[in-house]
Amino acid sequence: MKDELRWNKIFGGILGAVLLLLVVRQGAEVLFATKPPATPGYAVAVAAGAGAAAEAVETPPEWGTDLAKADVAAGEAVSQKCASCHNFANGGPNQTGPNLWGVIGRKPGSHAGFAYSSAMTDFSGKTAVWDYQHVYEFLAGPGNYISGTKMSFVGLKKKEDRINLIAWLRQQSSSPAAIPAPNPAAAKAADAKPAADAAKPAA
Ligand code: HEC
Known part of the structure; x- marks a missing residue:
């Protein structure tokens, strides 16, 4: 019985986290594609989902805040892990993987000359x-995210590595994608949550 309750809690937590992730992603997409709306959609969504414990899943990035404080040089160092398959230069060749100049903001699977x-x-x-x-999400586990992709790369487990790399990747472009306006409320909610969970007495 006790076990059953625990599993309920765990599944509830995972479900909540996935939902939250989906909603936040939707919000980020809106921000990315357009000017920031007066009231960002995801601010409300985060507040609504905050009740669900996200114990099993790390909190998603708040791009406006995280990109602004990312370590671009560290991101460039991480890109060494990609360099065996990808060239990042403007007009550079396709290798095992497609050339990645300007990939942030590019349509997936659209680089000329790559099969x-x-x-x-x-x-x-x-x-x-x-x-x-x-x-x-792709870089966390390419094969998990796009089942059947021929990018045979295990993924970058650390959230920090992925954010730093993306901050660098963003600059490898003739017209870098905009960094969305920071949403301190969402960032704070994401940061505060693990602490709140930790403070909760064990059930
Ligand atoms: C072992 C080789 C290999 C490594 C290492 C690798 N990739 Fe790839 N990558 C590929 C291949 C092959 C594809 C094409 C995937 C497909 O068609 O399914 C790809 C596709 C991609 C795409 C999609 C590009 C597009 O045009 O849609 C991105 C983004 C990407 N890789 C980023 C990275 C990053 C960032 C790293 C390093 C953290 C990395 N890759 C490491 C081989 C690799």
Whole structure:
């Protein structure tokens, strides 16, 4: 019985976290594609989802805050892990993977002269652009995120590595994507949550 309750709690937590992630992602997409709306959609969403414990999943980035304080040089160092397959220079060649100049903001699977997997082509059919959040989730575990991708790379487990890398990647472009306006409320909610969870007495 006690076990059952615990599993209920865990599944509830995961469900809540996934929901929160979806909603936050939607909000980030709106921000990325357009000027920031007067009232960002995700601020409300985060408040609504904050009740659900996100114990099993790390809190998603708040791009306006996280990109502004990211370590671009550290991100460039992380890009060494990609360099065996990707060239990042403007007009550079395709290698094992496609050239990644300007990839943030680019339509997935669209770089000229590269033979993408059908998995990536399918993904492209339902994804307008590689925005920060899509790249972030893809890099965490490419094969998990796009099942059947031919990018055989295990992924970057650390949230910090991915954010720093994306901050650097953003600059490898003739017209870097905009950094959304920071949303201190959302960032604070994300930061405060683990502390609040930790303070909760064990059930
Ligand atoms: C072992 C080789 C390899 C490594 C290492 C690798 N990639 Fe890839 N990458 C690929 C291949 C191959 C594809 C094409 C995937 C497909 O068509 O399914 C790809 C595709 C991508 C795409 C999609 C590009 C587009 O045009 O849609 C991005 C973004 C990307 N890689 C980023 C990275 C980053 C960032 C790293 C380092 C953290 C990395 N990759 C490491 C091989 C690799």
